Amino acid sequence: xxxxxxxxxxIVQALIDQGVDTVFGYxxxxxxxxxxxxxxxxxxKHVLVRHExxxxxxxxxxxxxxxxxxxxxxxxxxxxxxxxxxxxDALLDSIPLVVLTGQVPTxxxxxxxxxxxxxxxxxxxxxxxxxxxKETDTLGATLHEAFHVATHGRPGPVLIDIPKxxxxxxGHYESPKPSTSRYQPQVxxxxxxxxxxxxxxxxxxxxxxxxxxxxINSGPAASQLLRELVDATGFPITSTLxxxxxxxxxxxxxxxxxGMHGLYEANMAMHDCDLMINIGARFDDRITGVIDSFSPKSxxxxxxxxxxxxxxxxxxxxxxxxxxxxxxxxxxxxxKSRGRKTNSEAVAKWWQQIEEWRSIDCLKFNQSGKVIKPxxxxxxxxxxxxxxxxxxxxxxxxxxMWAAQYLGFEEPNRWMTSGGLGTMGYGFPASIGVQMAHPExxxxxxxxxxxxxxxxxxxxxxxxxxxxxxQFILNNERLGMVRQWQELLHGERYSQSxxxxxxxxxxxxxxxxxxxxxxxxxxxxDDAIMEMINHDGPVIFDCLVEKHENCFPMIPSGxxxxxxxxxxxxxxxxxxxxxxxxxx
Amino acid sequence: xxxLKIKKGATSHSAYNLRPNFSDVVEKHTLAVLVENEPGxxxxxxxLFSGRGYNIDSLTVAEVDHTGHLSRITIVTSGTPQVIEQxxxxxxxxxxxxxxxDLTVEGPSVERELAIxxxxxxxxQRVEALRLADIFRANVVDSTLESFVFEITGAPxxxxxxxxxxxxxxxxxxxxxGVAALARxx
Numbered sequence: 001x002x003x004x005x006x007x008x009x010x011i012v013q014a015l016i017d018q019g020v021d022t023v024f025g026y027x028x029x030x031x032x033x034x035x036x037x038x039x040x041x042x043x044x045k046h047v048l049v050r051h052e053x054x055x056x057x058x059x060x061x062x063x064x065x066x067x068x069x070x071x072x073x074x075x076x077x078x079x080x081x082x083x084x085x086x087x088x089d090a091l092l093d094s095i096p097l098v099v100l101t102g103q104v105p106t107x108x109x110x111x112x113x114x115x116x117x118x119x120x121x122x123x124x125x126x127x128x129x130x131x132x133x134k135e136t137d138t139l140g141a142t143l144h145e146a147f148h149v150a151t152h153g154r155p156g157p158v159l160i161d162i163p164k165x166x167x168x169x170x171g172h173y174e175s176p177k178p179s180t181s182r183y184q185p186q187v188x189x190x191x192x193x194x195x196x197x198x199x200x201x202x203x204x205x206x207x208x209x210x211x212x213x214x215x216i217n218s219g220p221a222a223s224q225l226l227r228e229l230v231d232a233t234g235f236p237i238t239s240t241l242x243x244x245x246x247x248x249x250x251x252x253x254x255x256x257x258x259g260m261h262g263l264y265e266a267n268m269a270m271h272d273c274d275l276m277i278n279i280g281a282r283f284d285d286r287i288t289g290v291i292d293s294f295s296p297k298s299x300x301x302x303x304x305x306x307x308x309x310x311x312x313x314x315x316x317x318x319x320x321x322x323x324x325x326x327x328x329x330x331x332x333x334x335x336k337s338r339g340r341k342t343n344s345e346a347v348a349k350w351w352q353q354i355e356e357w358r359s360i361d362c363l364k365f366n367q368s369g370k371v372i373k374p375x376x377x378x379x380x381x382x383x384x385x386x387x388x389x390x391x392x393x394x395x396x397x398x399x400x401m402w403a404a405q406y407l408g409f410e411e412p413n414r415w416m417t418s419g420g421l422g423t424m425g426y427g428f429p430a431s432i433g434v435q436m437a438h439p440e441x442x443x444x445x446x447x448x449x450x451x452x453x454x455x456x457x458x459x460x461x462x463x464x465x466x467x468x469x470x471q472f473i474l475n476n477e478r479l480g481m482v483r484q485w486q487e488l489l490h491g492e493r494y495s496q497s498x499x500x501x502x503x504x505x506x507x508x509x510x511x512x513x514x515x516x517x518x519x520x521x522x523x524x525x526d527d528a529i530m531e532m533i534n535h536d537g538p539v540i541f542d543c544l545v546e547k548h549e550n551c552f553p554m555i556p557s558g559x560x561x562x563x564x565x566x567x568x569x570x571x572x573x574x575x576x577x578x579x580x581x582x583x584x
Numbered sequence: 585x586x587x588l589k590i591k592k593g594a595t596s597h598s599a600y601n602l603r604p605n606f607s608d609v610v611e612k613h614t615l616a617v618l619v620e621n622e623p624g625x626x627x628x629x630x631x632l633f634s635g636r637g638y639n640i641d642s643l644t645v646a647e648v649d650h651t652g653h654l655s656r657i658t659i660v661t662s663g664t665p666q667v668i669e670q671x672x673x674x675x676x677x678x679x680x681x682x683x684x685x686d687l688t689v690e691g692p693s694v695e696r697e698l699a700i701x702x703x704x705x706x707x708x709q710r711v712e713a714l715r716l717a718d719i720f721r722a723n724v725v726d727s728t729l730e731s732f733v734f735e736i737t738g739a740p741x742x743x744x745x746x747x748x749x750x751x752x753x754x755x756x757x758x759x760x761x762g763v764a765a766l767a768r769x770x
Contacts, residue, residue: 120624125635129679132623149679183679308673311666 002174007136007167008033011100014143016043017175020071022062022436023047024055028075029115030102033167038073047436047465050457052079054429056086056157057455060095061433064416065391067219069096069150070433076102077115080161081122085423088126090157092420093242094217096150097157098143099127105165106134119161128156134163136171144176145183153185154306155217185305189322189330197277197301197318198335204275204299205346206353207235210258210287213242213419214280214304216412218324222246223412225328226279232332233342236354238266240281241404242419249408255354259287260555261401264362264564265354267553270295271561272353278302280324283314284420285583293560303327362553362566363405372522374399374474374545378406378446381472384529388442391434393417395427395451398480398551403446425454428471432458435467442470442533449475449542450499459512462538470532471540476547477502484550489576505542512538520544557583612641613668613688614695614765617657620680621647628678629657638671639663642697642740642762654682660740660763687765695765699743704731705754713753720746731756 005013011034015023024047027035038046049055052074059070074083080101090097104113120132129149133139142160150158201207209230215222223246230237230253237247238258247254256263258270270276276298281287288294291313301318302310310319320327335341367376378399392407393416394400400417409415416434418426431445445452452473462469482497506516515535519528519542532539552567558580565575619625626645633640642660647653661671668686676684687693701722703713710732717724717734720742726733736746740763747758 121627124624124628125631130624153677182682306673306677308670308677310673312670315666 002172004170005173006033006170007139007162008037010136010140010171010173011143011162011167012037012041012044013173014140014176015071016041018144018147019068020044023071023073024049024058024062024433025073026052026055026075026079028079028102030076030104030164031073031079031100031167033164034073034100034102034162045436046073047432047461049429049432050460051455052082053085053425054432054455054458054461056083056090056097056099057423057426057429058433058436058458058461059097059099060086060090060093060426061393061416061430062437063090063095063097063433064430065413065434066437067413069098069147069155072097072099074099074101075115076104076119077117079115080117080119084123084126085421087123087157087159089418089421089423089426091126091128093418094155094213095157096155098146098150099157099159101159101161102167103132103161103163106163107165109163119159123159126157127159128154130159130161132161132163133166136166136169139166139171140173145181147176148179148181149183152181152183186321187305187323187326189303189320189327191330191334193318193320194327194330195334197320198331198338200275200299200301200318201233201235201277201335202338202341203343204235205343206269206273206350207233207275207277207347208255208269208273209235209237209277209279210239210270210281211237211243211246211279212240212281215243215246215324218280218305220412222280222323222325222328225325225332227251229328229332232340233335234344234347235277235342236269236351238262238270240284240287240419241417243281244404244415245409245412248410250410255358257404259284260289261405261551261553262555263405264360264553264566265357267555267561267564268357269354273298276300278304279328280304282309283312285313288314289555289560290558290580295561360566362564365567367522370521372520372525372543372545374402374476374549375406376522377474377525377543377545378402380525381444381446381529382407384526385442385444385533388533389438389440390414391416391431391438391441391443393427393430393434393443393445395445395447395454396422396424397448397451398476398484398549399446399448399451399474401481401551402474407446424451426451428452428455428469429458429461431469431471432461432465432467435469436465443468444470444472447471447473448480449473449477449502449505450479453499456508459509459514459538459540463512463514466537468535468537468539471538472532473505473540473542474545475502475505475542476545476549478547480549481551483548487550488556489581505540509538509540514538514540516540516542518542518544556580608664610662610664611668611688612660612662613686614693614763615659615661615672615675616683616685616687616765617659617675617681618683619655619657619678620682621653621655622680625655625680626657628680629659629675632674632678633659633661633671636670636674638667644762644764658763658765685767687767690767692768693765694768695739695763696737697740697743697761697763698735698737699746699758699760700725701734701736701747701750701755702731702757703734703750703754704756706730709753713750716746716749716753722746
């Protein structure tokens with residue numbers, strides 16, 4: 001059905017028709033007509049952030065915790081450029097976002113008008129796709145196409161730049177129709193390749209599943225099928241940072257996270273396996289370590305919806321292009337129809353080897369004395385919150401890795417962290433987006449004090465919308481991960497890596513009208529955490545922790561999976577050679 | 585996404601030729617990319633090459649299907665087989681890209697380039713330039729008493745050869761279009 005309406009009205013109508021219930025945004029001159037329409041409706045909640053970067057990260061938190069696309073509305077010029085970090089973050093972590101930016105009127109484009117920026121030019125490399133809409137008649141179709149592109153194939157952020165005159169003008173609007181888009185990425189895997197993978201699984205002696213964020217992006221069915229596959233075959237499973245929760249942390253086939261700060265048993269198993277089954281991960285450099293000695297003895301299968309991920313960094317023997325859920329469904333079907341075979345004798349031996357590695361207990365730490373170890377803080381947070389309806393976001397750095405190591409995730413979409421881009425300042429606004437989507441849940445942002453300060457203005461948002469997000473700050477008064485690398489790599493010259501002139505976080509919380517808690521004594525920790533959980537409102541928890549703790553285990557840059565540093569490896573000087581030191 | 589109509593190799597069971605040989609030899613490939621003729625489409629392709637550090641030896645673009653709103657971008661690029669496969673996959677996932685053809689592996693193809701040369705000289709040099717132009721089937725499209733402008737079409741190496749010959753004869757300026765290419769046969 002075609003209807004006449006203004007561009008601004010069309011935008012709100014299209015959002016409603018696409019099932020959007022929440023928009024994160026910030027008004028400005030070039031989006032005033034849209035905000036006028038937002039004012040005159042009640043279907044969509046608008047969350048007013050305090051900075052456009054916060055809007056995009058909040059939308060990411062919303063998207064990651066719901067599986068639905070996050071929606072952002074910001075103005076032209078600085079509104080759009082402030083969104084760029086969030087767009088890049090979402091692109092690297094494959095998070096579906098639809099970002100609407102205002103633009104100066106079409107007749108002023110190119111004149112260096114007030115608050116004009118070449119938004120589509122600036123955001124071209126940090127979006128999956130973007131559009132500048134110059135006619136109101138094409139606006140509706142473009143909006144629908146934007147949602148389609150953001151959520152199909154490998155998800156990602158898209159942006160629509162809408163000049164102000166296009167918002168004022170009247171045009172035709174049509175409701176979304178079942179996909180008429182030309183953009184239809186392949187979701188079914190090739191059966192011959194799938195059968196070849198099944199054959200490899202039947203004879204593998206040392207198999208491992210290596211899973212990533214693609215499982216979570218594929219939807220709940222993918223996680224369900226993954227669990228069935230792992231439990232039926234009995235193969236061990238590890239996951240990237242992005243994939244935590246797809247397989248439950250309490251599952252007995254679970255090896256823990258792999259990678260630079262992954263678990264010893266997971267990395268050793270990756271190194272020594274004879275069949276690696278990559279499901280929706282992308283061989284990031286945090287995972288592989290040095291490429292030349294990455295899992296040298298294995299046959300490698302890779303399931304990915306994006307053909308460009310396959311053979312990008314690691315040579316693949318069995319490539320399968322498709323959506324994880326579709327491929328796993330077919331994989332299970334074929335494996336069952338061929339008699340559910342595995343080389344169970346060899347796999348049992350493999351598990352013996354893994355148990356040996358596991359017995360090293362690479363995450364052990366010793367909480368003694370009157371200073372809280374960050375690991376202890378997270379172990380207690382885990383113990384006291386794991387039975388809650390809990391969502392975790394993080395900032396970026398040591399605390400992020402410790403959170404991944406010491407918190408257990410039983411379900412997908414419960415863990416929101418900036419993996420690919422490593423954006424400090426991500427976690428707080430993301431927690432706001434998660435809480436908007438799950439008002440009754442316990443939403444905790446595990447933070448470092450330096451990261452948290454990067455987007456602390458969003459306290460205003462949390463207060464305004466009554467979002468009881470818990471900011472659990474592991475405060476070591478350091479940029480801990482930078483400090484750690486300076487210790488390992490730069491002769492302990494701690495250049496600019498301490499946090500001086502920190503605020504009093506309790507007073508800061510109170511200044512916003514929130515609750516502040518400070519804790520420095522391990523004996524008070526449990527009570528303080530309980531106080532945080534039980535407070536009905538936003539909390540800033542200032543947890544003063546050991547200042548010089550290093551994050552282990554660690555694969556030093558330029559090294560292989562079987563050359564990990566473990567806690568207690570005190571001889572860390574010189575572990576990274578000249579070649580490794582150029583790596584990030 | 586656009587179908588990657590890449591010729592299936594002996595080892596490929598899938599729609600994508602994802603099992604290339606991984607030699608370290610740098611090869612030159614000619615890619616034909618059919619892309620929706622919309623603003624920014626060329627910038628997307630070029631930005632991909634610069635952003636990911638791929639080489640562009642030559643690039644031409646023009647609308648080839650007015651009603652279908654399609655442009656054809658012909659890119660000559662070089663890289664190891666793994667890099668070439670990456671380039672094709674990366675270009676293929678750009679949303680407005682319809683098709684990516686690797687003309688170098690898909691079978692025989694014709695490649696043509698047009699170039700315009702200005703040659704300045706007098707006397708015997710001038711006569712020699714004209715004689716060579718005749719051999720290369722270059723046309724004279726402008727002439728003064730002291731200069732010729734030649735127009736020549738051919739494969740890039742033919743144009744390179746002509747340029748080499750003109751250099752000592754007073755070559756003053758060159759304009760080249762870059763390669764346009766099509767697969768031979770039906």
